[in-house]
Amino acid sequence: MNDVAAPSQPQQQLSVTLNVNGKRFDLHLDPRVTLLDALREHLQLTGSKKGCDHGQCGACTVIIEGRRINSCLTLAVMHDGEEIVTIEGLGSPESLHPMQAAFVKHDGYQCGYCTPGQICSAVAMLDELKSGIPSHASTDLSNPSFSEAEVKERMSGNLCRCGAYSNIMDAIAEVAKGEGLPA
Amino acid sequence: MKAFTYQRARSIDEAVEAASTHPGSKFIAGGTNLLDLMKLQIETPSHLIDVNHLGLDRIEPSADGGLKIGALVRNTDLAADRRVRSDYRVLSRALLAGASGQLRNKATTAGNLLQRTRCPYFYDTNLPCNKRRSGSGCAAIGGYSRNLAIMGVSDACIATHPSDMAIALRALDAVVEVAGPGGAARRIPIAEFHRLPGDTPDIETDLGAGEIITGVVLPKPIGGRHIYRKVRDRTSYAFASVSVAAIFAGDGSRRFAFGGLAHKPWRVEAAEGEGTADRIAEAVLAGARTTEDNDYKRPLTERTLKAVFGEAEVQA
Numbered sequence: 001m002n003d004v005a006a007p008s009q010p011q012q013q014l015s016v017t018l019n020v021n022g023k024r025f026d027l028h029l030d031p032r033v034t035l036l037d038a039l040r041e042h043l044q045l046t047g048s049k050k051g052c053d054h055g056q057c058g059a060c061t062v063i064i065e066g067r068r069i070n071s072c073l074t075l076a077v078m079h080d081g082e083e084i085v086t087i088e089g090l091g092s093p094e095s096l097h098p099m100q101a102a103f104v105k106h107d108g109y110q111c112g113y114c115t116p117g118q119i120c121s122a123v124a125m126l127d128e129l130k131s132g133i134p135s136h137a138s139t140d141l142s143n144p145s146f147s148e149a150e151v152k153e154r155m156s157g158n159l160c161r162c163g164a165y166s167n168i169m170d171a172i173a174e175v176a177k178g179e180g181l182p183a
Numbered sequence: 184m185k186a187f188t189y190q191r192a193r194s195i196d197e198a199v200e201a202a203s204t205h206p207g208s209k210f211i212a213g214g215t216n217l218l219d220l221m222k223l224q225i226e227t228p229s230h231l232i233d234v235n236h237l238g239l240d241r242i243e244p245s246a247d248g249g250l251k252i253g254a255l256v257r258n259t260d261l262a263a264d265r266r267v268r269s270d271y272r273v274l275s276r277a278l279l280a281g282a283s284g285q286l287r288n289k290a291t292t293a294g295n296l297l298q299r300t301r302c303p304y305f306y307d308t309n310l311p312c313n314k315r316r317s318g319s320g321c322a323a324i325g326g327y328s329r330n331l332a333i334m335g336v337s338d339a340c341i342a343t344h345p346s347d348m349a350i351a352l353r354a355l356d357a358v359v360e361v362a363g364p365g366g367a368a369r370r371i372p373i374a375e376f377h378r379l380p381g382d383t384p385d386i387e388t389d390l391g392a393g394e395i396i397t398g399v400v401l402p403k404p405i406g407g408r409h410i411y412r413k414v415r416d417r418t419s420y421a422f423a424s425v426s427v428a429a430i431f432a433g434d435g436s437r438r439f440a441f442g443g444l445a446h447k448p449w450r451v452e453a454a455e456g457e458g459t460a461d462r463i464a465e466a467v468l469a470g471a472r473t474t475e476d477n478d479y480k481r482p483l484t485e486r487t488l489k490a491v492f493g494e495a496e497v498q499a
Contacts, residue, residue, distance in 0.1 A: 012188045031189035031231065034218070054219050055286060067259075067288040073215045074289065077189055078233055125284060133263045136279040136419065141268045156419035157283025 016080045020045065021089025031077050036060045038076035039086060047087035047116045051159075058158035061117035061124075062086050068124035070157075087116035090123060098178060099123050102171035110162035118158050122172050125154045129181060146181040148173070184221045191233040195362050195397060198234050202393040203364050205230040210395060212255055213289040215282075216298040223306065225315060226299075239293075239397055242266070248403035251360075254293035254396045258282070258348065261292060270404035273428050276411035277351035283420045293396035295348045296359065296376065300387050300446050302331050302342040313339045314384045329476040330416075330424060334445040336472050340384030344377055344447055345422045351411060353440035353448035354428040357401050363394040370400075377447030384446070407432035408498040412491050413442070414483060425483045429491045431498075439463065439488065444480065460488040 013028045020043060027042055036053075039045045039062070048071055051059035055073040062071045063085040091097035096104070099119050109115045129144060137153035138144040151172050160168065192198035202208050207229035211217055220226040239253035242264050250266055261267060262278035282290065299305070304322040305312050311320035323331055323341050331341045352373045359371045371389055378387060390396070413426040426442035440450040454466030464485035471481055 011186050014189060031187060032184045053222065055215055055283075058283070058285060061285055068285050069289045070215070070285045073218050073286075075189070075211075075214065075218070075231075078211070078214070078235065121285065128259075128284065133259060134268065134275065134279060135284075136276075138279075141272060141275055153419050154284050157285045 014077045016077045018043075018076065018079060018084060019082065020084045021086060027076070029076050031075060033076045034072055035062070035074050035076045035079055035084075036071040039071060039084075042076075045086050045088050048120075049113055049116055051114065051117075055157075056159070057114070057117075058121055059114050059117040061121040061158065063120055063124050066124070066127065068121050085120070087120055090119065097123065099171070099175050102174045103168070106167045106171040106174065107164070108168040108171040109160070109164050114158060114160045114162075118155070118160065118168055121155060121158045122168075122175070125151070126172070126176055126179065126181065128154070129176075130179070146176050151176075184218075185224060185227040185229075187228050187231055189231045189233065191236060193236060195237055195239075195395065196366070198232050198237065198395055199362060199364055199393050201230075201232045202395070205232075208232055210234045212291040212294045213257070213286075214294075215286050215290050216294065220299065223308065225306065225308065234395065245400050250401045252292050252399045252401065254291060254398050256292045258287040258290045258292070258295060259284075261348075262287070270406075271351075271355060271401055271409070273354055273409035273411050273430055274348065274351040274401070276409065277347040277413075277426075277428055280411055280413045280423075280426070281345075281347035292348070292399055295346050296352075296396065296399075297388065297390075298344075298346060300342045300344040300377070300384075303327070305342060313380075314342060317383070317385050324474075327476060328474045330422065330443070331474075331477055332445050333471045333473045333477055333480050334441075334449050334468070335379040335447070336445070337380045337382065337384070339382055340380035340446065341474075342380070342384065342446060343422070343443055344387075344445070345442075346448075347411070347413065347423065347426060347442060349373070349377070350426055350440045350442040350448045351428040352399065352401075353450050354430055354438045355401055357399050359396055360398045360400060361390065361394050362397050363391065368397075373399075373448070374450070380446050387446075405430065405432045405434075408495050410491050410494050410498070412487055412494065414487050425480055425487050427484075427487050427491050429495070431495045439467070439491075441467065441484065444484065460492045461485060464488050 049059035051057035053072045055070040060072040091100045134141045134144045137149045209228040211231045240255040245251045262275045310322040332343045357373045408431040410429040415421040423443035428440045430438045451467045457463045
């Protein structure tokens with residue numbers, strides 16, 4: 001006998017607290033709700049986008065406890081009490097995050113649908129590089145440094161169907177330079 | 184997704200107990216493969232046991248001079264660990280050759296081993312698949328099989344296990360540590376952990392009901408030159424057509440484990456003493472069963488191995 005909920009039975013509802021962009025939200029959720037759907041449908045934070053909904057495109061990328069992840073491939077109830085940063089929390093129209101400003105300056109998009117995910121991913125990606133996390137493109141595993149090849153490899157989880165990659169590359173390179181990343 | 188209930192386990196015993204009392208349950212850690220499959224209703228657990236808070240997220244020295252990797256260590260953290268980067272470089276390289284940055288941040292060591300062995304027809308619920316529904320047939324055999332298995336295949340299934348990490352673990356002779364009902368614990372050599380498809384391709388590992396992986400143990404470092412070479416259709420974020428995890432050890436011995444060829448990491452120890460890449464490849468590929476689409480994997484295996492030998496020369 002298992003306890004799967006038949007359609008006629010009320011589905012389990014769970015309490016979860018999400019700390020999003022510095023604000024606390026107490027929610028009651030069906031366990032099926034992904035973090036992406038919780039952000040978009042329950043908190044009306046529609047900056048994070050649903051592209052493929054299977055972790056292939058990266059449009060849903062958010063930063064949890066400092067790490068970038070695909071918010072479509074995780075359940076909201078698994079993130080009780082954790083600190084989540086979305087594109088809305090990185091900067092504001094009045095005060096853009098340097099990565100947001102660089103994407104504007106270098107025209108790092110066409111339609112813009114992948115852009116929030118690209119920017120969240122790029123910000124966390126540079127932090128990974130700064131903390132010495134290697135990548136497939138690192139010639140020296142013990143000491144990865146900034147290069148175009150590194151960025152291309154590390155950003156491969158973010159697709160841009162408009163093909164704005166070269167401008168995205170330029171935007172990220174400018175921010176990396178501003179942060180003094182060794183090349 | 185089909186409806187399910189959810190619980191957060193606080194201890195290994197609680198997780199094992201929950202799995203025993205909920206027959207349709209699954210453990211969830213990173214969730215990157217499980218939730219993907221649940222959205223397609225290929226996986227339909229009635230109960231999820233969240234094991235992220237079991238404290239199995241450390242990498243510690245083992246009693247015999249090796250390393251014990253907790254089941255929940257994220258792929259990013261394992262690849263970046265100082266000891267792994269210096270003493271088990273083939274493992275760092277293999278991990279970094281897999282998936283994307285976002286996925287590696289979430290995916291765990293145990294989850295990587297337990298991701299489903301799969302092919303495009305496994306994902307297409309309109310077509311038969313013995314792995315999805317036992318006895319329904321295999322649409323891949325006679326279908327589009329370019330990236331599918333050529334070694335250890337059966338009439339029931341020609342899917343490949345996509346893990347890069349597991350190929351390196353096979354070359355390193357890692358051991359999987361498992362806990363089970365009633366406080367039982369056992370150790371499974373990585374060579375025996377994944378199964379060939381046979382008549383039951385839906386059964387992919389040696390794990391029994393209610394068993395949970397608690398860690399993976401790496402033996403004492405053997406030094407030498409470590410290489411992971413992966414050939415794929417695009418430069419990043421793609422499964423291997425063929426991959427080779429190679430260790431040219433300090434004592435002159437060599438180890439080669441292959442990805443992209445089979446339902447499990449493919450290694451033929453008896454071939455490792457052969458003198459040249461050609462002869463090793465020939466012995467490794469003995470009994471290959473290819474299709475018109477994937478016959479290219481035979482020469483590709485040989486050429487990839489030659490390239491690995493070339494890389495080893497450069498490193499020497």
